[in-house]
Amino acid sequence: MNKGKLIVFSAPSGSGKTTIVRHLLEQGDLNLDFSISCTSREARTGEENGKDYYFISLDDFKKHIKNDDFLEWEEVYRDNFYGTLKAEVERIWALGKNVIFDIDVAGGLRIKRKFPDETLAVFVKPPSIDELKIRLKKRSTESEDKINMRIAKASVELATAPQFDTIIKNYDLDTAKEEAYQLVRNFVK
Numbered sequence: 366m367n368k369g370k371l372i373v374f375s376a377p378s379g380s381g382k383t384t385i386v387r388h389l390l391e392q393g394d395l396n397l398d399f400s401i402s403c404t405s406r407e408a409r410t411g412e413e414n415g416k417d418y419y420f421i422s423l424d425d426f427k428k429h430i431k432n433d434d435f436l437e438w439e440e441v442y443r444d445n446f447y448g449t450l451k452a453e454v455e456r457i458w459a460l461g462k463n464v465i466f467d468i469d470v471a472g473g474l475r476i477k478r479k480f481p482d483e484t485l486a487v488f489v490k491p492p493s494i495d496e497l498k499i500r501l502k503k504r505s506t507e508s509e510d511k512i513n514m515r516i517a518k519a520s521v522e523l524a525t526a527p528q529f530d531t532i533i534k535n536y537d538l539d540t541a542k543e544e545a546y547q548l549v550r551n552f553v554k
């Protein structure tokens with residue numbers, strides 16, 4: 366199979382990476398398709414199975430781990446498993462497209478290590494932890510407890526930024542989107 370490129374976007378929760386990834390998917394010249402991850406977490410209101418995630422049970426997730434079906438997987442938050450199926454990347458490559466990932470920092474770095482030449486690993490940096498807190502609260506998709514868990518993890522994640530190929534500072538969303546577009550365009554052309 367002809368391998369396309371792999372574009373990884375990783376960042377602490379609330380940094381704006383999902384918005385940036387969605388923007389890039391709308392740019393037809395980049396020839397991107399979104400890697401739909403498996404997760405054992407509950408779907409949020411508005412999320413669709415097979416579009417945002419493959420929502421599966423914890424049991425099924427563990428079966429996939431046992432069968433070595435994942436390219437990478439992480440227990441991103443306690444009892445919430447997330448992973449990329451090898452078959453998902455093959456599906457996108459078979460379409461002749463490049464794969465874009467919205468995954469956590471550990472998963473992103475794992476993909477970079479597995480495919481060093483094919484991967485562009487981008488870290489999206491929020492202005493500050495305080496700003497992250499404000500954004501997560503505004504989004505109000507998580508309980509207070511879960512927000513605190515995400516904030517606690519953010520400091521650890523921020524420390525991994527230098528291991529990525531490049532860092533985009535998301536201080537202004539439009540600027541960050543444009544910077545991301547230029548980076549990806551140079552990488553895939």
Ligand code: 5GP
Pocket residue numbers: 376377378402403406437438439441447448449467468469470471472473
């Ligand atoms: P959320 O619950 O907000 O959708 O995602 C929580 C975190 O898990 C985010 O940082 C998201 O990017 C990450 N994530 C989503 N899919 C995957 C995956 O397949 N693998 C890994 N390692 N992380 C993922």
